Structure formats: structure tokens, C-alpha cells
Amino acid sequence: MPAAISIIDCDVHANVPGMAALLPYLDEQWRDSVIDRGLNSLESINYPPRAPLTARPDWRGEAGEPANSVDMLRRHALDRWNIDVAICNCLYGVQLLFSEDMAAAFAKAINDWIAKEWLDCDPRLRASIVVPMQNSDCAVAEIERCAADKRFVQVLVLAMGEVPLGRRQYWPVFEAAQRHGLPIGIHAGSSFRHPVTSLGWPSWYVEDYCAQAQGFQAQVASLICEGVFVKYPKLKVVLLESGVTWLPPFLWRLSKFWRGVRAEVPWVDRPPYEIARDHVRLTLQPFDGPCEPTAIVRLIEQLQSDEMILFSSDFPHWQFDGDEIMPAGLADGLRRKIQAGNALGTYPRLIESKV
């Protein structure tokens, strides 16, 4: 790794090519069980493999499958954009399982698979720990098991799970994450315990994907209002593939109404937008905003912080064409913060794990 880290990609996807890839990493009983029960795949409709968003046409394999190898990641992203460090997030559907034991078994297999098949293959790679949030004890156990490997730099959960993330049942997970210097990465996606909108099921994928922002909003509100950041003052939360421009208006609204009913949540002893500035980060792609070159500058003015946005390509998801990862209109200093500085301030292990 180069002495100076100048580009950190905080969201690339390590796609599981198929169930067979995980079999060597499952305990024998679960390996046989996969075969006995005919468990073909944990792919979910969060990212249907054939959906255009799931992979850019030039980032698919010969059979049209989304990029799913270190070689493709290297060729299309790391080498192409001179990325020094990339954090791999695996979205294989562990979160969908109802059996806590099976979820724990698959989370373990995925993490071991990532360590061996991805992290060992390129020194630029880091990864998030996939955790079975179906059961906090199991999630903590998985964090404890993986945390010794400093290449794991984050804990990965989905934007839409079983109950809001701020609830105290999840606090042991946050305690473990804080203790190990692991931010909580909340990635777009649902475990489909509930419809993806609060109105019920939408008809189309585009509605489903855009509704993720509602899920992120509810999670930010839950984490702040339940007092997670009061209890765990060093904890950072990174919203992955969340979109970014919805955040300021949502924080204005949350902070406005907090003033009137703050006595119900007296541990929230400062405006929510201040808490968010200290604890919440967002990855860059998909960047959405008005079609003007200064959109990101205005967004940062509204956030009143230039430390919240972390560079990401979201490889291989189709969020932009060509090499247009970075929005236009960024001064050099701000560009450097987004490309690396902000991530270094968010992920302590990116510095610790420097080799």
C-alpha cells in the first residue's frame, strides 16, 4: 500500500458467484443441509442479477452476470481509477433468512469467503463484516470472531431490517462495533420483513429502489432518537448507497419537530442535525441532485459539514457512465477530503491496517 492514501472507495460489492462458492466455507452440517434442502441461492430482489442497476453493461461477465471477481474489480475499478483502498460490501441475502442459526452460519461463511477470496488476493481490499442481525448475540459473536483481522473495517447491516436499528435490542452490536473501532455501515436493501414503503408494496423496481431513502431516514431518526450516539459516543454510522441530497431536508424536519417534543427524548440534548454531523456519513454514489455543477457544493453548505461524504464508486452497480464518479464543481481541498480524508476520519482501521 502506498504511503499516502489518496483515493478510498468506501462501497464496492463483492458478489457471491453462486451458492457453490460458499460451500467450502460452511460447516459440514450446513454444507450438507444446503444440498439436502436444495438451497440454490440467497440472491434477493434487492439487486436482481439481471436488473440494469445491478451491474453496468461493461461490468458484467460473459454470461451477463454482474462482476463477481477480484480480477474484474481490479480491472474495471481499482486500476482504472487508481484506488488505493476499497471496502467490499457483500449483499448476499443473509438478512433474509428467518432461522437465526442458519443466518449465523451463512454470515460466517461469507466473511471467511471474503477474507480468503478477496482480501487475500489484493492488498488494497478491505471488507465489512456481514452480521446476522436476526439475533444480536449471534451478530456480536460474529464481530468478535472477525475483528482480530484488521482488514475488516466495518459492520454491515441493511437499511430495512426487522425493527428500527436504534432499538436497545441491537445495542450489544453497537457496543462491540464501538469497542473494535468499526463503524456501522447501513446499506440499501431490505430483509423484506415489511413492505419497502410505509404505504405497502410498490409495483416497480424504480419505486422500490427510491424508497430506500425512506428507510434510511427512519434509521437515522431511530438511531438519534433512541440515544444510540449518547450511549456510544464514538460510534459512526455510514449510509451506503443511500443517495445523499435527501439528508439536509430530513434533518431540518427532524430538528424542527424535536424542539417541540424533545422532552419525550430528553437524552437527545442537542439538535439532531448536530448529532448527525458528528456521527453520520454517506457514500457518494448514487449522487442525486439538480443538474448544475455546484449541486454538491450547495449540499455541503446545507449539511454545514464537509466531512460527511465519502467517495464511492458502488461498483459494479450502474450509477454513472464512463469515469464520471465525482460530481463536478469541487475545489481541490474538498475533493481530497471526499476522496480519502473523510474516510480516514471515519474508519480507524484504515490507518491501523496499513501494511
Add this chain to the structure above:
Amino acid sequence: MAKHVVAPLREFPAGSRKLVEVKGRPIVVFNIKGEFFALANRCPHQGGSLFHGRLGGLVEASAPGCYRYSRRGEIVRCPWHGWEFDVRTGKSWCEPQRVRARQFPVSVAPGSALVEGPYVAETFSVRVEDDYVVLEA
């Protein structure tokens, strides 16, 4: 500032409040356990009547779920948007330095000190042998 006699002390019991108008400005006077405080009856947020607000206590927390409730009856909540104001200081809870209800001096004075004047008492006459709540505004 002129002295305005708000009410005879015996007609202004603890826990009650009165709305008076001084030079066209509404002012709310609170009796909190025998101590008197006066605030402009205009919430500095958008102008709601603090006279009509609920009086409650100060809710704080040492940690999530660990409530601390104190100063019962000393915090008024604007009936419009629920903003809380410390009756003792007029300061808002959310932005105590920037957002505060204007405060006026108020005290209890014996009638003997008041009969000499000057004072304003519109609806009753001041008697030497009684005590009165007096507002300066």
C-alpha cells in the same frame, strides 16, 4: 419603568398565573411556590400565548432511558409548537442564548409602600394593610 399592581397577594395563589396588559403589551405573571415571575406573553418563536401554555417540569436524562424530572411547575410549554421556556429566566430550552421570552421584574410589596405612589392598579384600590404583587414594566 412604571409600577403596576397586578393583584392582591391573597388573590394570587401559588401555582396560578395572571395575564395583564401594560401599555398594550400582554404580560403573563406566574406564582411558582410563592415566587413571582413575569414574561412577555408572546412566545419568541411565533407569538403563541404562554399564558395558555401547560406548566410542567424539566425533563432531562443522564443516559437513554434514565429520566430525571425536576423543577415541577417551572417550565411553560407554548401551546402552539411545544417549545419549552424556563419561567424563572424566560430562556428557551432549545436555544437559551438566542431564543428567550422577555422577562420583567415582579415583586411583592406591602400596601403601605404603595399608597404613596406612583403606581397603576386599574381594577381595585390598594389598601395599606394588604400585600400586593407588583410588576415593573
